[in-house]
Amino acid sequence: MICCFLAKTSFAQKDQVTLDERNKYIFYQVVDKPGIPADTLFNRCFAGYKAKYLKTFSKIAVVGKQSIAIKSAFIAYSNAGLTKHEDGDITYTLTAEFKDGKYRYWLTDFVYYPYQRNRYGVSERSPGVELPLERVKDKLGNKVFDNYTDQIAKAGTKEGEDIALFMTIPQKKAIVTPKVDTRKW
Amino acid sequence: MMKTKHLLLLALAAFTYTAKAQDAAKPAQADPPLTITGSVDTYYKYDFSGHNNIPTSFASDQNSVSIGMIDLGLKKKVGKAAFVGELAFGPRGQYQSIPNGDGAAANANNSFHIQNLYVSYDLTDKFNLTAGYMATFVGYEVISPTGNFNYSTSYLFTSGPFQNAGFKATYAFSDKVSLMAGIFNDNWNTYTANKDVSTFGAQLMIAPVKGWTAYFNLATGPSSGTIFDLTTAYQITDAFKLGLNGATYTPAHGGGGYDGVALYPQYGVSKDVTLGLRYEYFELKAIGTTPKEHISGLTFTANLKAGPLTFIPEVRFDSWGNKTYTSFTDSKGLATTSASQFSLAAVYAF
Numbered sequence: 420m421i422c423c424f425l426a427k428t429s430f431a432q433k434d435q436v437t438l439d440e441r442n443k444y445i446f447y448q449v450v451d452k453p454g455i456p457a458d459t460l461f462n463r464c465f466a467g468y469k470a471k472y473l474k475t476f477s478k479i480a481v482v483g484k485q486s487i488a489i490k491s492a493f494i495a496y497s498n499a500g501l502t503k504h505e506d507g508d509i510t511y512t513l514t515a516e517f518k519d520g521k522y523r524y525w526l527t528d529f530v531y532y533p534y535q536r537n538r539y540g541v542s543e544r545s546p547g548v549e550l551p552l553e554r555v556k557d558k559l560g561n562k563v564f565d566n567y568t569d570q571i572a573k574a575g576t577k578e579g580e581d582i583a584l585f586m587t588i589p590q591k592k593a594i595v596t597p598k599v600d601t602r603k604w
Numbered sequence: 605m606m607k608t609k610h611l612l613l614l615a616l617a618a619f620t621y622t623a624k625a626q627d628a629a630k631p632a633q634a635d636p637p638l639t640i641t642g643s644v645d646t647y648y649k650y651d652f653s654g655h656n657n658i659p660t661s662f663a664s665d666q667n668s669v670s671i672g673m674i675d676l677g678l679k680k681k682v683g684k685a686a687f688v689g690e691l692a693f694g695p696r697g698q699y700q701s702i703p704n705g706d707g708a709a710a711n712a713n714n715s716f717h718i719q720n721l722y723v724s725y726d727l728t729d730k731f732n733l734t735a736g737y738m739a740t741f742v743g744y745e746v747i748s749p750t751g752n753f754n755y756s757t758s759y760l761f762t763s764g765p766f767q768n769a770g771f772k773a774t775y776a777f778s779d780k781v782s783l784m785a786g787i788f789n790d791n792w793n794t795y796t797a798n799k800d801v802s803t804f805g806a807q808l809m810i811a812p813v814k815g816w817t818a819y820f821n822l823a824t825g826p827s828s829g830t831i832f833d834l835t836t837a838y839q840i841t842d843a844f845k846l847g848l849n850g851a852t853y854t855p856a857h858g859g860g861g862y863d864g865v866a867l868y869p870q871y872g873v874s875k876d877v878t879l880g881l882r883y884e885y886f887e888l889k890a891i892g893t894t895p896k897e898h899i900s901g902l903t904f905t906a907n908l909k910a911g912p913l914t915f916i917p918e919v920r921f922d923s924w925g926n927k928t929y930t931s932f933t934d935s936k937g938l939a940t941t942s943a944s945q946f947s948l949a950a951v952y953a954f
Contacts, residue, residue, distance in 0.1 A: 494636060504639045504954070536641055536953075538739040538746040540677040540688045540720045547815020547839030558875055 435575065436568040439527065444552045444568070446575030447525040452586060458484060460517040460586060467585025489513045493574050495531065498566045505542040507533040509552070509567060513578055524582055526575045531555055531567065638680045640954075645672035645696070645749045647949035657932045657943035658901075658922050660756040662696045662749075672949070673697030675719065675748055684727075690720035692747075701747045701766055706796040716795060719747060719767075730776045737795060740765040741772075741784065741807050742821045744835045744849035744866065753870055753878070754905045755916045755949040759886035760851055760864040764831060765792035765823065768805060780811045790827035803828045815839035829855040843872040860891035876909040898925040916949040 439445040452460060461484050468479055468489060480488045492510040496503050509531050515524040529552035534542035552571075556564040648669050651657050656666045663672070673694030680687060692698065698715045705711025722736025745752050745761035772786025784807040789797035803825030811817045818836035830853070837847040847868030854861040864887065870880035882905070887898040901922040908915040923942045924930035932943040 503637055504641050505636065536677075536748070536750060538741075538748070538751055539722075540641070540690045540739075541679060542639075542641075545839075546811065546817045546837065547845075 435572045442553070443527055444529055444571075445525050445527040446571060447523070448575070448579055449521060449523040450579070450583070451521045453520045455520065455586070457517040457519050459590075460522050461485065461487070462590050463588060464515055464517070464522070464582055464585050466590060467581065467588065471581065485516055487515045493570070495567055495570055505534050506563075507531055507544070509571065509574075511571070511574075515582060522582070522586075524579065526571065526578065529571060635682050636680075638678065640676065640678055642674065642676040642690075643748060643750045643951055643953045644674050645949060645951040646670065647672060647755060647947055649945060649947040651943065651945040652935075653933065653940075653943060654935045655933070658756070658920060658945055659762070659931070661762045662700055663756055663947055663949070664695075664700070671695065672749055672951075675750075677720070685723070685725050687723045688720050689718075691717045692719045693717060696747070696749070703794055707794065707798070718795070732774045732776075733771070734774070735771040737767060737769040738772075740768045740792070740823075741805065741819075742768075742823055742831060742833045742835075743851070744837075744847060744868070749949070749951045750953040753868065753880045753907060754882050754903050755918050755947055755951075756903060756920055756945075758849070758864075758866050758882065758884050759862075759899065759901070760849055760866055760884065763853065763862055763864075763886075764833070764851060765828075767793050768803065768823065769795065769797075770801060770803070770805070772805065782809045783807070784809075788823070788825075790825055792823075792828055798827065802826055826856055829853060829861070837868070845870045845872075854889075858891070859889070861889045863887045863889065878907045880905045880907070897929045899923065900925075912953050914951045914953070916947075916951065918947045918949070920945050920947075 436444055436446050439447070465479070465481065465487055468487060472479060472489070490510065490512055492508050495506045495509050497506040509529055511526045511530075512528045513524065513526050515522060531550045531552060532544045533548055533550070535545045537543050550558055552564075552567070555567060646669065647663050649663050649665060650667050654666075656664065663670075671694050673692045673696040675690065675692045675697055677688065677690040679689075692702070697719065698704075698717065702715065702717070702719060705714045705716065718737060720736075720738055722734055722738050724732055724734040726732050739746060743761055743764045745754075745757050747766060749755065768786075768788040770786050770788030772784050772788075774782060774784040776782040784805075786805045787801050788803040788805050790800050790802045791798050792803075803823055805823045806821070808820045809817060810820075816836070816838040818834065821833040821835065822831070824830040831851060832853075833849070833851040835847075835849050837845060839845045845868075847870070848866070849868070850865040852861070852863045864885060866882055866884035868880065868882050870878055872878045882901070882903040884901045884903075885898065886900070887896055890896045899922060901920060903918060903920040905916060905918045908917075921942065921944045922932075924932060925941075927939055927941050930939055930941050932940050934940040
C-alpha cells in the first residue's frame with residue numbers, strides 16, 4: 420500500500436511537467452493571493468530571490484515591475500543501481516509574473532548537460548554535449564526521461580515553496596530621517 | 605523625455621536579460637550527497653604472433669581472459685570543502701599504474717591502492733585550492749578504462765606521468781579560460797618525494813568555441829625533467845569528435861626523451877555504438893650514440909554500450925620504423941618491424 424502511494428505520488432509529480440503551446444516542456448503554476456496588489460507581490464518576490472541568489476551563480480533579470488526571470492540549474496541524479504551519482508545538470512529559466520491578487524511562475528527551456536567522470540574522480544560536463552529536454556526521450560529512453568522530469572517537478576515544487584515563503588515576508592518600510600532645511604526659516 | 609527614459613530603461617533591462625541569459629547557468633550550491641563511483645573491467649587479448657609484442661600499460665596478458673581492476677571512488681563536498689578518495693584493486697589499478705609502497709624497503713610489496721587522495725577548497729567560486737596525491741593533469745589518456753575510448757593505451761600515455769602529488773591552485777577566469785599552477789613532488793608517480801617538492805606544473809585551459817576544449821600542460825623540475833603537452837578534443841557535430849594529443853619530453857639529466865603525437869577521430873553511429881580510430885607516431889630521441897627510433901600505431905576501436913556496460917572490441921597494428929631497433933618478434937621468434945593484436949574488453953561503470 421505504501422509502495423502504491425509512493426508510486427502514485429511519483430507519477431503525479433512528473434505529470435506536472437507538460438508541453439506548452441511552443442511544444443516545449445514546462446512546469447507551470449498559478450497561485451492566488453487575494454487582497455495583495457501586484458506591486459507588493461513583485462517586491463516581495465524580487466527581494467526574496469535577491470537574498471537567495473546573493474552568493475550563487477544565478478542571475479536575476481527584471482522587466483518592468485511585472486516580471487522576474489532567472490536562469491538556474493540543478494544536478495540530475497541517476498536512479499539506476501544502489502548508489503546515487505551525478506548524471507549531469509539541467510538548466511532552466513524560471514519566470515514569475517504578478518497581477519493584483521495572484522501570481523504565476525513557470526520553469527521551461529530545460530537543457531540537460533551530461534556529466535563524465537574526469538581523471539580526478541569528479542564529474543564534470545562532457546564538453547559540447549547538451550540535450551534539450553524535448554530530445555531526451557529519443558536519445559536516452561523513457562526511463563531516463565521519466566527520472567529527469569520527476570526531478571524537474573521536484574525542482575519546480577521547491578521554487579514554488581520558496582516563492583510562497585517570499586510572499587509572506589512584508590517589505591520593511593524605509594526609515595525617513597527627519598532633516599532640518601536651514602535655507603527655510 | 606520621461607517616455608524616452610523609460611523606453612531606454614526597458615531596452616537596457618531587455619538587453620541585460622538577453623546578455624545575462626547567455627551566461628552559462630551553474631547548479632545551485634546545495635551540498636551534494638556522498639557519491640560512490642567506479643568501474644570494473646575484464647578483457648581478452650590475442651597477439652597474432654602468439655606471444656606478447658605491443659608494450660601497452662594495461663591489457664598485457666596474452667591469450668587469457670584477464671582482469672583489469674575494481675575502481676572505487678568516494679567524493680563528498682560540504683560548503684566549500686571537498687575530498688576525493690579513489691582506490692583500485694587488480695593489475696591495472698595496482699602495480700601497472702601506481703607505485704608499490706612509498707619507496708621504503710618495508711613497503712616494497714605493499715600497495716596502498718590509492719589512485720586519487722586529495723582535498724580541495726573553493727576560496728571563491730572561481731578560485732580553487734587542491735592538495736594531495738592526484739592523477740596527473742598531463743596527457744590525453746588516463747588510467748581508468750571509463751576515461752578512455754580505446755582499451756589499449758598509447759605510447760604517449762605509457763611514457764608520461766601517471767600521478768603528481770602536490771599542491772595546485774586553479775583560477776577560472778570564465779567558462780572559456782582557466783589557469784592552474786602548482787608545485788609537485790620531485791618525481792612523478794610516487795607517494796613520497798625523493799628529496800623535495802620541486803616540480804612546477806601549469807595548465808592553461810581554453811574553450812574557444814562550444815564543444816572544443818584545449819589544455820596546454822607543462823611539468824618541469826630538476827629531477828622529473830620537462831614535459832610540454834597539448835591535449836585537445838572537439839565535439840564537431842553530435843556524432844563526430846576529434847581528439848589530439850602531442851607531447852615532448854626531455855629528462856633532467858643524461859639526454860634522450862621522446863616526442864609524440866596521436867589523433868583520435870570518433871564517430872557515433874547510433875546512441876549506443878561509436879567507432880573510433882587512434883593513429884600515433886612516437887619517437888624516442890637520440891641519446892649518446894643511439895640514434896632516434898620511432899614507432900607508429902593504428903588502433904581500430906568500437907564502443908558498444910548497453911546501459912552502464914560497454915563492450916570494447918579492438919584491433920591494433922604497430923610498426924617500428926627500422927628493423928635494427930625493433931622489439932617485435934614474429935611467430936617464429938625472428939625480429940620483425942610490425943605487430944598486431946585483437947582484444948575484447950568489457951567495462952562496467954557506476
